[in-house]
Amino acid sequence: MGTVSFPANKIHRQNELDSCVPWRFYALDQASCLTLAHCLLDNGAGNVTEDSTIIRMLAAAGSVVLSTWLPEPDHSSKAQHMNEEHLAGTAAAVQNLLLAGEARDLQTYWSSGGVLASSECFKLCGIPTEQKLLGAIFMFPPKQTAPLTFTKANCATNAAHRIAGARGYH
Numbered sequence: 001m002g003t004v005s006f007p008a009n010k011i012h013r014q015n016e017l018d019s020c021v022p023w024r025f026y027a028l029d030q031a032s033c034l035t036l037a038h039c040l041l042d043n044g045a046g047n048v049t050e051d052s053t054i055i056r057m058l059a060a061a062g063s064v065v066l067s068t069w070l071p072e073p074d075h076s077s078k079a080q081h082m083n084e085e086h087l088a089g090t091a092a093a094v095q096n097l098l099l100a101g102e103a104r105d106l107q108t109y110w111s112s113g114g115v116l117a118s119s120e121c122f123k124l125c126g127i128p129t130e131q132k133l134l135g136a137i138f139m140f141p142p143k144q145t146a147p148l149t150f151t152k153a154n155c156a157t158n159a160a161h162r163i164a165g166a167r168g169y170h
Contacts, residue, residue: 022085022086022090023069023086023094024070024127025067025097026066026125027065028063028065029062029063033061034058037054037058040115041055043120045120046115046118054116057109057138061140064139065136065139066113066125067090067133067134067136067137068090069090069132069134070130070131071086087134091134094134101139107140107142109138110135110136110138111135111138113135116136
């Protein structure tokens with residue numbers, strides 16, 4: 001019985017996040033989370049309001065990691081099998097991140113992301129459109145030194161530029 005090899009598709013190796021693993025992590029610090037919340041409100045993406053859960057989560061988080069995966073470009077049965085593997089691998093990577101956060105006394109929360117999967121959000125965060133959002137991992141510091149205040153009025157003028165600095169990992 002021979003070994004079946006599934007080499008990484010070229011879409012996994014096309015930019016600075018050059019890796020054969022099918023997942024990518026985009027880390028947003030607290031300032032970027034607030035900026036993203038402001039941008040979502042300003043752009044009207046997903047009909048969010050200041051009272052929307054996603055806006056409140058972004059405002060409260062110390063950081064957020066957007067986890068994406070790279071689907072195979074064709075629709076063959078082999079590609080479908082590989083996509084199932086990609087999803088499982090990405091889910092395992094997310095679970096490891098959740099466990100690592102908890103081990104460091106960070107409260108973590110996983111969300112499917114909702115409006116964070118929008119093309120507007122991908123553009124703001126520099127996520128290539130061929131990637132698919134698996135979810136958002138919200139991380140909260142063990143102690144908050146000061147309460148966060150969030151209003152649409154305190155939106156940064158250069159919001160999109162600040163978010164574009166999101167760091168990607170694989």
